[in-house]
Amino acid sequence: xxxxxxxxxxxxxxxxxxxxxxxxxxxxxxxxxxxxxxxxxxxxxxxxxxxxxxxxxxxxxxxxxxxxxxxxxxxxxxxxxxxxxxxxxxxxxxxxxxxxxxxxxxxxxxxxxxxxxxxxxxxxxxxxxxxxxxxxxxxxxxxxxxxxxxxxxxxxxxxxxxxxxxxxxxxxxxxxxxxxxxxxxxxxxxxxxxxxxxxxxx
Amino acid sequence: xxxxxxxxxxxxxxxxxxxxxxxxxxxxxxxxxxxxxxxxxxxxxxxxxxxxxxxxxxxxxxxxxxxxxxxxxxxxxxxxxxxxxxxxxxxxxxxxxxxxxxxxxxxxxxxxxxxxxxxxxxxxxxxxxxxxxxxxxxxxxxxxxxxxxxxxxxxxxxxxxxxxxxxxxxxxxxxxxxxxxxxxxxxxxxxxxxxxxxxxxxxxxxxxxxxxxxxxxxx
Numbered sequence: 001x002x003x004x005x006x007x008x009x010x011x012x013x014x015x016x017x018x019x020x021x022x023x024x025x026x027x028x029x030x031x032x033x034x035x036x037x038x039x040x041x042x043x044x045x046x047x048x049x050x051x052x053x054x055x056x057x058x059x060x061x062x063x064x065x066x067x068x069x070x071x072x073x074x075x076x077x078x079x080x081x082x083x084x085x086x087x088x089x090x091x092x093x094x095x096x097x098x099x100x101x102x103x104x105x106x107x108x109x110x111x112x113x114x115x116x117x118x119x120x121x122x123x124x125x126x127x128x129x130x131x132x133x134x135x136x137x138x139x140x141x142x143x144x145x146x147x148x149x150x151x152x153x154x155x156x157x158x159x160x161x162x163x164x165x166x167x168x169x170x171x172x173x174x175x176x177x178x179x180x181x182x183x184x185x186x187x188x189x190x191x192x193x194x195x196x197x198x199x200x201x202x
Numbered sequence: 203x204x205x206x207x208x209x210x211x212x213x214x215x216x217x218x219x220x221x222x223x224x225x226x227x228x229x230x231x232x233x234x235x236x237x238x239x240x241x242x243x244x245x246x247x248x249x250x251x252x253x254x255x256x257x258x259x260x261x262x263x264x265x266x267x268x269x270x271x272x273x274x275x276x277x278x279x280x281x282x283x284x285x286x287x288x289x290x291x292x293x294x295x296x297x298x299x300x301x302x303x304x305x306x307x308x309x310x311x312x313x314x315x316x317x318x319x320x321x322x323x324x325x326x327x328x329x330x331x332x333x334x335x336x337x338x339x340x341x342x343x344x345x346x347x348x349x350x351x352x353x354x355x356x357x358x359x360x361x362x363x364x365x366x367x368x369x370x371x372x373x374x375x376x377x378x379x380x381x382x383x384x385x386x387x388x389x390x391x392x393x394x395x396x397x398x399x400x401x402x403x404x405x406x407x408x409x410x411x412x413x414x415x416x417x418x419x420x421x
Binding site: 005006007009012013016017020024038041042045046047048049050051052053054055056058059060061063064067068071150151153154155156157158159 | 205208209211212213215216217219221222223224225226227228283284285286287288289290291292293294350352353354355356357360
């Protein structure tokens with residue numbers, strides 16, 4: 001990006017190849033409309049291009065690009081993870097089945113485990129969509145995209161303690177949602193096995 | 203296949219969009235900002251420039267020195283960006299504006315008291331200082347917005363607010379050299395209110411003027 005900001009046009013394809021898949025992933029989580037994904041990715045790169053002179057040497061280009069893409073998603077009506085598929089389907093199995101993670105799971109485990117995994121995934125997705133937006137964004141940047149907490153806080157324009165609180169609350173809400181459904185009625189608190197199984201969520 | 207098509211399409215479209223390089227942009231921005239500062243200084247000079255008007259030179263020196271320090275710190279937070287290249291969050295920007303303003307008012311009022319110059323001055327409610335602050339700060343703000351026009355696709359409103367607050371703080375520094383009154387209501391109306399107004403105007407104008415130009419929907 002530094003070379004590109006200095007005017008080296010040959011650096012743009014390298015930049016594109018490095019960050020386009022990540023940007024596409026971010027946009028894909030907000031909309032399933034292929035033409036809209038295409039448009040948002042293209043406009044993101046056009047904006048990066050126009051503003052290349054303002055890029056500060058050594059700063060985080062991916063965080064920069066993500067913020068531009070997220071603003072564009074908001075501008076162009078791709079409303080976060082809450083957006084429903086274009087067909088109007090809203091069944092929990094449909095949501096889980098359309099997910100590539102669920103498809104990957106399906107290839108390696110038996111039918112019973114597929115059903116359980118789909119159910120858990122559907123529950124997680126629903127719980128995630130029910131979270132307040134700051135918690136969704138914090139979890140997305142830190143847990144999904146792997147940004148450091150400091151960079152994510154700068155990206156979202158919040159303080160570090162506020163981001164940590166959003167992460168903690170979001171993760172706790174997801175964990176509770178999964179455990180609640182896994183527990184038989186009347187049983188309070190997660191079992192040790194359940195805690196062990198869900199450790200990765202936090 | 204689809205992504206290869208998109209890659210080619212984006213590479214082709216990028217080639218057609220003019221975009222200044224870092225060096226070109228720095229040069230253009232430096233010209234515009236320097237012009238803005240010179241314009242504000244010219245107006246300040248036309249209106250009388252540095253005026254002691256009964257203030258001892260030591261008071262003028264002390265108030266200006268303190269004000270410069272507070273405003274310098276505030277401006278550093280307002281105009282610089284974080285390590286990852288983002289504008290600072292709204293809470294930091296608000297703090298970077300409010301803290302220097304409070305420190306400036308306390309410093310000016312305290313020193314005025316010390317020199318027995320903070321007594322009520324009903325004939326100077328602060329309207330002239332208000333007009334002068336808005337005019338000088340407005341020139342600075344306009345220059346900053348013009349220099350960054352269409353170049354902030356990330357947080358245009360926050361950048362505009364930071365520019366407005368920075369321009370307001372800069373004008374407060376000039377007006378501090380110009381105005382002898384340390385009466386508290388005068389300070390609030392003539393010196394503090396313009397900063398808030400310029401910050402609000404910067405946010406409102408910046409939201410439209412600084413964001414990258416949007417093209418129409420795809421055909």
